[in-house]
Amino acid sequence: MKEYKRHDYREIELYKDVPEEDWNNWKWQLRNVVKDIDTLKKIMPIDESMEQDLEKCLEKFTMAITPYYASIMEKDYPRGVVRLQAVPTINELHVAADDQDDPLHEDVDSPVPGxxxxxxxxxxxxxxxxxxxxxxxxxxxxxxxxxxxxxxxxxxxxxxxxxxxxxxxxxxxxxxxxxxxxxxxxxxxxxxxxxxxxxxxxxxxxxxxxxxxxxxxxxxxxxxxxxxxxxxxxxxxxxxxxxxxxxxxxxxxxxxxxxxxxxxxxxxxxxxxxxxxxxxxxxxxxxxxxxxxxxxxxxxxxxxxxxxxxxxxxxxxxxxxxxxxxxxxxxxxxxxxxxxxxxxxVMPNYLLSQSDRRFALRNYEGVITTYTQPEEVFSNCGRCNICKESDKQYKPLDGVAKLLSGEKLYLEPANLKRRKRD
CATH class of the missing domain: 3.20.20.70 (Aldolase class I)
Structure with missing residues (x-):
């Protein structure tokens, strides 16, 4: 079985005297999170240009790196894949045209704070x-x-x-x-x-x-x-x-x-x-x-x-x-x-074409094959107690699934202009 690397945190000067008992204590890790440039400089080399960029970035965004994660960051080159996820860069100050504070509308869809x-x-x-x-x-x-x-x-x-x-x-x-x-x-x-x-x-x-x-x-x-x-x-x-x-x-x-x-x-x-x-x-x-x-x-x-x-x-x-x-x-x-x-x-397109009887599909090798539907294609759903349950807890509550279930014939935007005509 593969052995995974255990990084020696004592190789970092800042942590060389930290007792193992403290290092393995998550509360010690939280208390010693790296939040400032001076501490970061004790962990990794930072040149003058990088320090200036960090200062600008930290005026807008905070930094917090656990000692453990700092110990697995790459030490030999500036664009390490672990380091990139932890250390701020000047790129964070660029605001793209489509950037948003709450892009997923988590605050908008919040009926109760939190x-x-x-x-x-x-x-x-x-x-x-x-x-x-x-x-x-x-x-x-x-x-x-x-x-x-x-x-x-x-x-x-x-x-x-x-x-x-x-x-x-x-x-x-x-x-x-x-x-x-x-x-x-x-x-x-x-x-x-x-x-x-x-x-x-x-x-x-x-x-x-x-x-x-x-x-x-x-x-x-x-x-x-x-x-x-x-x-x-x-x-x-x-x-x-x-x-x-x-x-x-x-x-x-x-x-x-x-x-x-x-x-x-x-x-x-x-x-x-x-x-x-x-x-x-x-x-x-x-x-x-x-x-x-x-x-x-x-x-x-x-x-x-x-x-x-x-x-x-x-x-x-x-x-x-x-x-x-x-x-x-x-x-x-x-x-x-x-x-x-x-x-x-979102996925690659594996369905290439279709008729009323057959589907043309391709696999990962590029092999193209067909699947033939049965002559009787209609399912006789609604026979068992799951569909008949009075509370209908398994029925779709919204969306396209309601169209497919027959509960709705169409969906339309709430503010459809033609619905407001006199």
Missing amino acids: LTHRYPDRVLLLVTHICSMNCRHCTRRRMVGDHDTHLTRESIDKCIDYIREHKEIRDVLLSGGDPFTLTDDALEYVISKVREIDHVEIIRIGSRTPVVMPQRITDDLCNMLKKYHPIYVNTHFNHPDEITADSKEACERLANAGIQMGNQTVLLRDVNDCPNIMKKLMHELLRIRVKPYYIYQCDLSVGISHFRTSITKGMEIIENLRGHTTGMAVPTFVVDAPGGGGKIP
Whole structure:
């Protein structure tokens, strides 16, 4: 079995005298996050030009790098793929024409402060504004770093009340900031309150701590989480170099507690915009028991346009994965649509043409084949009790699916001009 690298933090002058007990304590890691240039200069070489750029950038955006993540940053060249995700650059001061503070309209779709309800049966609960590290490509940089606070108990209770009152909600995603920056007791308060709600079926947690501060994934944390199954954790590895012996142990500790792990990768220029890098990342994730879940097109947040690639680059990556490796290693490539449109999957075109009887398809090798539909193509749906249930909880609540179910004949914009004519 492959051995993953364990970086020796003592090679960095700043940390050479730090006791191992402190280094492996996540609270020490949080207390010693790198936030200023003088500290950063003790970790990596910074010339005068770079220092001037950093000063300008830090006037607008904050920096926070955990000592652990600093210890795995490349030391020998300025454009290392780990370093690019952690150290600010002057590129962040460029505001592209389409940049937005809240491109996904999470604030717009928020009926209660701290909670976003966009999709019919699930909500996003932002339990904190604090992250252990300020990733340079963060889509929520409008709040993370500027407001270093957790959501108050009163605010959390209001969010819980909203979830309790809306019985269509079956899935609650805890995010932030990073929920794992909360203490075990504070996090358990939120999880236990959500778990008390009968109609909530699953709880998910979005966290980058297994990547940037794996020391946080303690036995105590895992033992607390497994009391509230089903619990799912989605983490955020962007490059194979982020997978170390420490991050592997963190992910396996969660998996051993019965927590299913997924990964959400962001497609980043000069970091992972290469089919070979992405294939290696997906393979390495499976080795540490993390299922590739999404590859995201980089969002339109202010100051991160230099990270954005073409959408076709993401399609190319999927083309190099689908059929070329196990299906378990093929995530869904999505564009999280500006304006709150949600995640839209984008993939290469495998359907070439069709008639009323046959579909012409091609596979990953370029082989073109046909699938013939049966003569009797109509499904006799609606026979069983699932469709007949009085509460209709499995019926589509909105969108094109309602057209296909026959519940609606058409959809139209709310402010259609011809509907307002006298």
